[in-house]
Amino acid sequence: MIKRTAICVMILATLSSCVAIKEYEKMNINDPDMKLSSFSIKRFETNFQVYREGASGANGGKTGGGCGCN
């Protein structure tokens, strides 16, 4: 699985080419809905999922610690 993920990352990185997007071209990328992290309000839902599910982490939430869960 790690190998597959690494390959996907390499492919995506390659697709990005060497051309950097200029600041003035980032209007769409900077849209609040394009953030590569969850909104603050999602923290509650993530917290409930940590209690109910075995897996946690890699989502901005806790991966152990802070509560008697997971």
Next chain:
Amino acid sequence: MEEKQEEAVVVINMRKYICIGVISGLSIGFCSAQSTSQSTYKKKVLETIEVDFLMSYYTQKGEHAAVTGGVGNEKLTDITPTLIVAIPINVDDVLTIDAGISAYTSASSSNLDPFDASGASSNEDEEEEEEEEEDDDRRAYAATTTGSPWVESSGASRKDVWTSINGNYSHSSENRNKIWTANIGFATEYDYTSLGFGAGFTRLFNEKNTEIGIKAQVYIDAWKPKYPTELDSYLESGQNLNNGFFADIDILDQQGRVIDKNGSSVWSPLQTTLINDKSRNSYAVYLNFSQILNKNAQFSVFMDLVQQKGWLGNPMQRVYFSDIDNYYVGNASSISKYASPDNRDVFQLADDIERLPNTRFKIPIGARFNYYINEHLALKTYYRYYFDDWGMRSHTTSLEVPIKFAAGKFTLYPNYRFYKQNAIDYFAIMIYLSIIAINMV
């Protein structure tokens, strides 16, 4: 946090629960007049103080309560108000304070003592109050002692309040290509305390098209353990069923017959020691990489490495073993329907509390890909693969399509989430079918 925004978000997931949250973003303007002596204008990382107030209401239903061994009422209600204040300390630095409380009532944790307030358990406060007259009250109560994993108990453990406060300090470099962060936090609830601290570093390059980050976090946690009432009482009474709470209470076998407490087949917990190591520490390293692909697309990949040490089970959770005889307190005629919500008056005595290895190493790996379709639509995708050395594997994926309308004043966030996991190596399902079959013969 850079955006001044005021928005309301309502998230409704009909599958298992309802969560309603409101974000109220307030910006409190401070004088930001620029000195005329400065030759160049340097934009602040955060221009003004920002205050976010978030509130969550959550409710759930379920029939697999872990406190009662995987069978029983999981009804839970939680309200969590949270306040987040971000303060610009200077042009480059921001201090963020995040404080919240979570107040909940829980049917499953109420059944830490399923025999209600007069039940077997006695917490530390009650221990101090133990007097002869209390023993008399218990004897009067004992004749009608019943409990059920399906009935919410009125004991003290039916509710709790979790309180937390966290501080995060961030410093950005002159060109905003380097960001250092440090954080410290504390959380407490009735049976658990946590002290957390950490530090991180983020580097942006390639004209801020590429970002890498690393963060380390430590949680020094401790249990103030509370145990299933029958186990606690059994040890308190010197492992003698003729003493303490059990003195005047009938214990039933699988067939509903009252057992002879001095006989050879009696209920007794598998182990007579409880938690000796009350610590539960977590050490985590978070790695992330993100890349802008073009004007409309970007992705990120991230990985956590988490090592946990200490008491990793939950001392409130009962365990029943299929190769150990079952014993009950309550109405004998209800034993045959123990696993059914129709059971309102019989409770199975635990064989043990949850015991798990004292170390665990977890690795979740995640990825996000976001695509800007047009001014009305965006596509947000997420995938996570999780594995650990307890044999658990899980897949999580989600898809969200924010839809803007009314010229971007409102956004609807329909989303779909899929989660799948296998059981850890130390888990087994309690099968009650065999019990029912025995009783039907």
